[in-house]
Amino acid sequence: QVQLVESGGGVVQPGRSLRLSCAASGFTFRSYSMHWVRQAPGEGLEWVAVISYDGSNKYYADSVKGRFTISRDNSQNTLYLQMNSLRTEDTAVYYCAKDPTGPWGQGTQVTVSS
Amino acid sequence: DIVMTQSPDSLAVSLGARATINCKSSQSVLYSSNNKNYFAWYQHKPGQPPKVLISWASTRESGVPDRFSGSGSGTDFTLTISGLQAEDVAVYYCQQYYSTPWTFGQGTKVEIK
Numbered sequence: 128q129v130q131l132v133e134s135g136g137g138v139v140q141p142g143r144s145l146r147l148s149c150a151a152s153g154f155t156f157r158s159y160s161m162h163w164v165r166q167a168p169g170e171g172l173e174w175v176a177v178i179s180y181d182g183s184n185k186y187y188a189d190s191v192k193g194r195f196t197i198s199r200d201n202s203q204n205t206l207y208l209q210m211n212s213l214r215t216e217d218t219a220v221y222y223c224a225k226d227p228t229g230p231w232g233q234g235t236q237v238t239v240s241s
Numbered sequence: 242d243i244v245m246t247q248s249p250d251s252l253a254v255s256l257g258a259r260a261t262i263n264c265k266s267s268q269s270v271l272y273s274s275n276n277k278n279y280f281a282w283y284q285h286k287p288g289q290p291p292k293v294l295i296s297w298a299s300t301r302e303s304g305v306p307d308r309f310s311g312s313g314s315g316t317d318f319t320l321t322i323s324g325l326q327a328e329d330v331a332v333y334y335c336q337q338y339y340s341t342p343w344t345f346g347q348g349t350k351v352e353i354k
Contacts, residue, residue: 162343164343171334171345171346171347171348172283172285172291172334172336172345172348173345174342174343174344174345177341177342177343186341186342188342222290222291226338227279227296227338228281228293228296228297228302228338229291229292229293230290230292230293231290231291231292232290233289233290234290
């Protein structure tokens, strides 16, 4: 079955960096676009970024543009999210999701706090 | 970006009764070339990832109980839970995947009356 497992979350100070990973299995990873979506405490779902199946196209939410970078390694069936210049408002559970209708991983918590 | 607006924000329903959630998109999510609505409903319970219940506006995902049904086309959609069960207490989100970025409704919290 399709499985997505995120890792790399944690507590980090404002201005620092963090890299999230999402290990995929159970489907042909290299054939699908992949997304990152987040949910801040008490808030709804916010789409963060998408990468095309071959990595040639990437799109970002305005709130993270210029700070976050989405990438993938199709040889390792892994999706990444490099998060730089983190802000307190980036605190959220981050989910990876398979296009177009999931499933989603279990999520990884990112907390940005001094 | 396509704006998704759900109603109501919260809903309290008796066990066994029907729950209805509506979602309106700011523009059509019906792709004319294949006549498919690029629209989904998700169920989100605390401590779990969002789970897709309905895709393509009305296609129930594998394993989803048949008390969940989706309807609508274009810009107006409805999720119906026929015979609410205790395990259905959750927040429900609508989502469009017609265009980037994915956008979500604000969520509807469903509780037991």
